[in-house]
Amino acid sequence: MFSDDVASRSLGIELLEVAEGRAVARMRVTEQMVNGHKIAHGGYLFLLADTTFACACNSYGPVTVAAAAEITFVASANLGDELIATAQERTRFGRNGIYDVTVHRDGQVIAEFRGRSHTIGKESA
Numbered sequence: 001m002f003s004d005d006v007a008s009r010s011l012g013i014e015l016l017e018v019a020e021g022r023a024v025a026r027m028r029v030t031e032q033m034v035n036g037h038k039i040a041h042g043g044y045l046f047l048l049a050d051t052t053f054a055c056a057c058n059s060y061g062p063v064t065v066a067a068a069a070e071i072t073f074v075a076s077a078n079l080g081d082e083l084i085a086t087a088q089e090r091t092r093f094g095r096n097g098i099y100d101v102t103v104h105r106d107g108q109v110i111a112e113f114r115g116r117s118h119t120i121g122k123e124s125a
Contacts, residue, residue: 021089023055040077049113056087057117069115
């Protein structure tokens with residue numbers, strides 16, 4: 001799935017690890033990602049967390065999509081920061097799941113994301 005994700009890969013997101021219910025990804029904050037306050041735009045932080053969530057919830061094989069997601073911004077990210085997102089499954093029930101993603105920089109939490117997934121039933125390509 002990630003190899004076909006042009007949006008994420010075009011931003012330089014790298015998938016570092018994937019296992020059942022878990023994924024780790026990395027992204028460096030570039031000049032194009034910085035807003036008028038000279039900090040990383042929250043949309044890019046959400047995209048990194050969402051991509052990592054997608055890799056974790058699709059790790060079982062069947063195509064799984066986001067049903068909902070929310071993010072809490074804890075600290076600002078800056079130009080040049082290397083951000084690491086770690087997604088971990090909390091529970092799966094029926095065709096649904098709940099995943100938490102922590103985005104951090106050098107151990108400092110930048111954002112906390114919670115995503116709810118829904119498996120649509122077909123196998124991924």
